[in-house]
Amino acid sequence: MPFTLAEPVHSELLLKKSRFIGCVQAVPDRPAALAVVEGLRAQHPGAAHVCWALMAGGQSAANDDGEPGGTAGRPMLEVLRHQQLEGVLATVVRYFGGVKLGAGGLVRAYTDCVAQALLTATPVPLVPQRSLCCAVPYAIEGLVRREIAAAGGVLEEVRHETLVQFRFTLAASQAAAFVSRLDDAAQGRVDWRA
Secondary structure, three states: OOOOOOOOEEEEEOOOOOEEEEEEEEEEOOHHHHHHHHHHHHHOOOOEEEEEEEEEHHHEEOOOOOOOOOHHHHHHHHHHHHHEEOEEEEEEEEOOOOOOOOOHHHHHHHHHHHHOOOOOOOOEEEOOOEEEEEEHHHHHHHHHHHHEEEEEOOOEEEEEEOEEEEEEEHHHHHHHHHHHHHHOOOOOOOOOEO
16 A cells, blocks of 8 residues: 655755755645755755655656766655655755765665655555535535535535535545435435536
């Protein structure tokens, strides 16, 4: 089962006068990850490198940001993969200290920086979600809200028009049973939408 992280975790490593500042955090997708990386570049304008690795299904990627090929991003990605993390971005900001570390030293430094951050991480099982939409009469709005909350669903949008329209997500494994239960409780007055 893949995991994500409950909150961002950080680390810092000093090695032969170079400073490595690591962070591992949950991100929803590649655009969000790239926004985090750009934010780090702005926050650390004097840094020599901002390397990153993203585990996000078909959007996974790694970037060495000017370090010798395969010495930063790919090793960081392997740490994430080994920990069975998904939807997670690892970043390491490097301030060069004037002493070259060599390819092996760089691989160890970037790997250690991410691994140290993950020592304090709280992994959370990544549960596949399903988005559902329905419309109901005003009289059963409270019933629908209670059922969504009881199923651990996340209410994303409610619109009050001719009918009350709900858009929410819940665990994909519970979706079919939830629809059946709500249909029974509402006596067929739920209009499910695509």
